Amino acid sequence: MENNLPVNIREYQELAKKALPKMHYDYINGGAEDEHTLRDNIAAYGRILLRPRVLVDVSNIDMSINLLGYDMPSPIIVAPTGSHKLANPEGEVATARAAASCNTLMVLSFSASCKIEEVASSCNAIRFYQLYVFKNRDVSATLVRRAESHGFKAIVLTVDTPMLGRREADIRNKMVAPANANLEGLMPIDDLDTARISHLQTGGSKLEKYARDTLDPSLSWKDVEWLKSITSLPILLKGIVTAEDARKAVEAGAAGIIVSNHGARQLDYAPATISALEEVVKAVVGAVPVLVDGGVRRGTDLLKALALGARAVMVGRPVLYGLAARGQAGAKHVIEMLNRELELAMALCGCRSVAEITRDRVQTEGDRFRSLL
Numbered sequence: 389m390e391n392n393l394p395v396n397i398r399e400y401q402e403l404a405k406k407a408l409p410k411m412h413y414d415y416i417n418g419g420a421e422d423e424h425t426l427r428d429n430i431a432a433y434g435r436i437l438l439r440p441r442v443l444v445d446v447s448n449i450d451m452s453i454n455l456l457g458y459d460m461p462s463p464i465i466v467a468p469t470g471s472h473k474l475a476n477p478e479g480e481v482a483t484a485r486a487a488a489s490c491n492t493l494m495v496l497s498f499s500a501s502c503k504i505e506e507v508a509s510s511c512n513a514i515r516f517y518q519l520y521v522f523k524n525r526d527v528s529a530t531l532v533r534r535a536e537s538h539g540f541k542a543i544v545l546t547v548d549t550p551m552l553g554r555r556e557a558d559i560r561n562k563m564v565a566p567a568n569a570n571l572e573g574l575m576p577i578d579d580l581d582t583a584r585i586s587h588l589q590t591g592g593s594k595l596e597k598y599a600r601d602t603l604d605p606s607l608s609w610k611d612v613e614w615l616k617s618i619t620s621l622p623i624l625l626k627g628i629v630t631a632e633d634a635r636k637a638v639e640a641g642a643a644g645i646i647v648s649n650h651g652a653r654q655l656d657y658a659p660a661t662i663s664a665l666e667e668v669v670k671a672v673v674g675a676v677p678v679l680v681d682g683g684v685r686r687g688t689d690l691l692k693a694l695a696l697g698a699r700a701v702m703v704g705r706p707v708l709y710g711l712a713a714r715g716q717a718g719a720k721h722v723i724e725m726l727n728r729e730l731e732l733a734m735a736l737c738g739c740r741s742v743a744e745i746t747r748d749r750v751q752t753e754g755d756r757f758r759s760l761l
């Protein structure tokens with residue numbers, strides 16, 4: 389096996405598909421409804437071309453960045469994804485160790501299958517905590533306090549999930565809500581079991597029923613204020629794809645914006661995130677860092693996102709593919725592979741540092757259209 393390691397993310401995806409029960413692979417891999425946005429998150433990267441500059445001495449490439457005051461050796465971040473135990477029995481602890489061994493920042497999901505405390509004590513690293521606002525605010529507030537006291541450095545509030553998107557593979561597979569290790573003792577377990585296990589008349593998956601019983605559809609800008617009132621940690625808003633909301637996020641005091649469509653699992657026909665990134669970057673005019681996730685599978689994708697103004701780039705499914713295929717070693721290899729691919733892409737584009745990955749290194753469809761006018 390070690391001599392036959394996958395050479396790219398696609399190969400990890402194939403291994404993950406072989407390794408996992410169909411229900412779990414579909415949950416990880418799937419998107420909402422027609423999966424138009426799911427395909428476009430990846431396809432949109434393919435429509436952006438690179439404009440390499442040559443005869444630059446690229447014998448030293450520096451991929452480091454600074455995010456919210458933290459120096460990071462590369463702009464890659466592990467996106468928050470729920471239920472890592474579906475991919476590997478060691479769950480988020482294995483992912484956290486993989487990320488830490490690459491000095492990569494990980495965002496721990498609210499829906500994690502390992503406890504905040506377990507992840508925090510498994511290895512030393514800078515980590516952020518992702519939050520959902522539950523109907524019962526005390527549940528969310530308690531988790532924020534636990535994350536704070538275990539050294540998490542920022543809260544990533546996911547704002548694109550007032551209710552769960554319609555994921556048809558999960559409906560077909562009768563996907564059950566995976567156990568959330570961090571809710572134990574916070575919600576009456578009977579309620580959770582009913583939500584997780586009961587049959588539905590609505591045609592949604594059991595996961596959808598669980599989300600409906602817990603997530604608060606009244607989520608609004610007031611909740612950002614509420615969150616600010618209960619924590620002194622910086623708050624990043626994840627799930628913004630328009631200039632209008634980006635401006636509101638800055639007004640609301642967000643410390644950062646994550647351009648995301650939740651890996652195309654929420655609103656189908658939302659824009660591919662790489663197509664929405666520049667609009668958001670322009671709207672915030674440097675007031676806060678803008679991050680992006682969705683569809684990143686290559687180092688060249690990372691370079692394109694950085695050229696269009698992302699400060700850092702989050703990766704979701706690829707890490708889960710690595711975890712499912714080869715556990716902690718697989719998750720680590722995925723991060724390393726993306727780092728090496730980015731380094732090579734930078735060298736071949738003549739960029740010695742992230743600051744040198746400027747807007748003119750890419751040509752978007754919009755650029756091609758404008759050049760015809």
Ligand SMILES: Cc1cc2nc3c(=O)[nH]c(=O)nc-3n(C[C@H](O)[C@H](O)[C@H](O)COP(=O)(O)O)c2cc1C
Pocket residue numbers: 415416417429467468469470497498499518546626648649650651652653681682683684702703704705706
């Ligand atoms: C299996 C899975 C679970 C996810 N769970 C969460 C979650 O708990 N919270 C959240 O904010 N985003 C969640 N996401 C969305 C990711 O944070 C991220 O936006 C998305 O995976 C990026 O797209 P990519 O998978 O193409 O890299 C999840 C995504 C996947 C694939």
Ligand SMILES: CC(C)CC(=O)C(=O)O
Pocket residue numbers: 470499549552599650653
């Ligand atoms: C339980 C869900 C809300 C987790 C999630 O965000 C997802 O599956 O995309």
